[in-house]
Amino acid sequence: MEFTIKTGTPEKLQTGTLVVGVFAGGKLDGAALALDNAANGKLAAILARGDLDEKAGATLMLHDLKGSACERVLVVSLGKQDEFGDKAWRDAINATAKAVASGPATDAAICLADSIVPGRDAEWALQQLTRAIADGAYRFDATKSKKDEKRRGVTDVVLLTANRISAGMEVAVRRGQAIAEGMALAKDLGNLPANFCTPTYLAETALALGKQHKLKVEVLEREDMEKLGMGSLLSVARGSHQPPKFIVMRYKGAKSKDRPVVLVGKGITFDTGGISLKPGAEMDEMKFDMCGAASVLGTFKAIASIGLPLNVVGIIPATENMPGGGATKPGDVVTSMSGQTIEILNTDAEGRLILCDALTYAERFNPACVVDIATLTGACVVALGKIASGLLTNDDALARELLDSGTASGDRAWQLPLWDEYQELLKSNFADMGNIGGRFAGTITAACFLARFTKAYKWAHLDVAGTAWVSGDAKGATGRPVPLLTEFLIGRCGSAEA
Structure with a gap:
């Protein structure tokens, strides 16, 4: 167009x-x-x-x-x-x-x-x-x-x-079109069935995007993850015949010394729940469980098209979550890249298990801040419906940036508490923590779990389980939160003409 x-x-x-x-x-x-x-x-x-x-x-x-x-x-x-x-x-x-x-x-x-x-x-x-x-x-x-x-x-x-037409108005038109193109990529990836959009397909998409926009893209294989000690991520991948991929993308629009913003996207290309099998009704929609990853790819397409003067790193841990003879079982204990041990009480709480190793990996970039995006909890859909994404963070100033970006873009978020009192719900008799916190406050305890891996930097978590796709006659991916993330990164540039 x-x-x-x-x-x-x-x-x-x-x-x-x-x-x-x-x-x-x-x-x-x-x-x-x-x-x-x-x-x-x-x-x-x-x-x-x-x-x-x-x-x-x-x-x-x-x-x-x-x-x-x-x-x-x-x-x-x-x-x-x-x-x-x-x-x-x-x-x-x-x-x-x-x-x-x-x-x-x-x-x-x-x-x-x-x-x-x-x-x-x-x-x-x-x-x-x-x-x-x-x-x-x-x-x-x-x-x-x-x-x-x-x-x-x-x-x-x-x-x-x-x-009178100003230069800023022309920039605004280009930005609007670039964001729509990023949303389209995120929608395409989300809408593709899981037999098409595998972890390998996500990696190939990232490599193609890198070639198109001169981004540096690296794809780590299972052996690389094993060497890094990503036991938590690999525990999710054990039941699948599809090889996991760990995708790292680098966009350099600023000076090399400028600390990057890191975006981490959950890339579960299909979520059966693993051994803790989900009900069959609407399970087809679990192809959308990689919409966090899709939003990172879509945002990279948008910012590269705009040419933002900013350094951004994208990290996508990608795998299926399948049952099978080799699959992780409830009660298993795994060791994360951080060295912390996790008792897996429910294999359907797998998104946090792949994200925690990605968040540990993010430390090596000395980030200005890290934002992870994940279709993480059904509890967030119950709390906020399909209108707002859930936002939890260890930094109030970062929360304000994201909330304001959501309001400006119309891709809104709402902040939930991340108080230490909720950490008590993750106690385990057999490991440093359990991967679930019980029946109540599911969105918050999921973020509390992730917070244990983000103490080295400013971090925010966007739970997009309610906003990344819609059901019913209009079933399909929405492309959210590409508008919010792009608006946030534009704001981080500090230049209206960027």
Whole structure:
């Protein structure tokens, strides 16, 4: 999809679909007013009849509007003006994205960038708008025998503004498109079935990404992990015929002496639960248990496309969690790379077992901070639903950065406590710790487990079990938290023009 930002008014534009925004019950302004004047008040008359719902995100398609040179006019409700904020804006742009992605027009002009949300600026609006339109065009058909060769939807988009175009606005458009492309990669990886997206496939994807964007990529094999003493990670891999992979990616956008941000993504390419077998219902969705890894790959694609002046390391421990004659059993004790021993009370609490060795490995990079991303606990879905990712951290300033990045990107997180009192729940009679903490506070005790391996640096944990994919008729990966992570890394650069 190609994006162009232009200055002008909409009435003379020759395009397949022209998009304008209007507030409920209010006077027309901006692009909508210019269009209405050209149509001798026809647009206002149509809206006065009540054809457009007042709710933000409602749409009305008009054909061959008098006075307009375009084929169609898509009118999008921005909701009530005195209630206009981030949510209403996102509802409007997401509805726009859906409409232009499913319509017959191949080109569109979108006049929404001047509808500024209170407390936001034009650059923010353009980045969010571009990302939404590009993401709305995402389709997954890689595993279908018949591809849709005549796809509907736009391929060329003009973002029209009445204001002078600044360098920052152009950067915002590029960023929005790059984030959408990163989300698309994360979605593709998540949506692929586990017989396609194996640990080896993740490693090959990382190597291909490295070649495309000149990243340094290293893939450690089982023997390498054994030499490093990654007994915890390898205990998860024992039941699978697929070889585990430990992927390390390096993006260098700053000086060599600058300490990197390290992203660690959980890469369980299929999770049966191991010997602690999961129920069969919806087990197919356990192909999404590598969405943490997918988000790291997607974020690397985004930041490399943008060219952020920052050093970033990505670490992906990848394996399947399968039952079998060689699989780890409940009650087994393993030794992690850190030297700490773990009693495995439940083999379905495997994500923390691969992450803990990756978090120990991260120390060698002398990181500015480490953020791990994992579809870790069902308890997080119970606590926060599908709206917010769970956030737990040993550093409040890092928490604030991530929370603010989530709010700015619309890919929100919510902080849960990481108090020492919860550590008591991980006691074991036979090892330094158990890998589960009992029935209560499952998201917190999982993070408490990880915290025992992150004492050497500032660290945050994102539990994306509720946000990385959706179920039902719209089943599929969401691409989250690529927007949050990319916004966080942009903020870390300290340059608006990065």
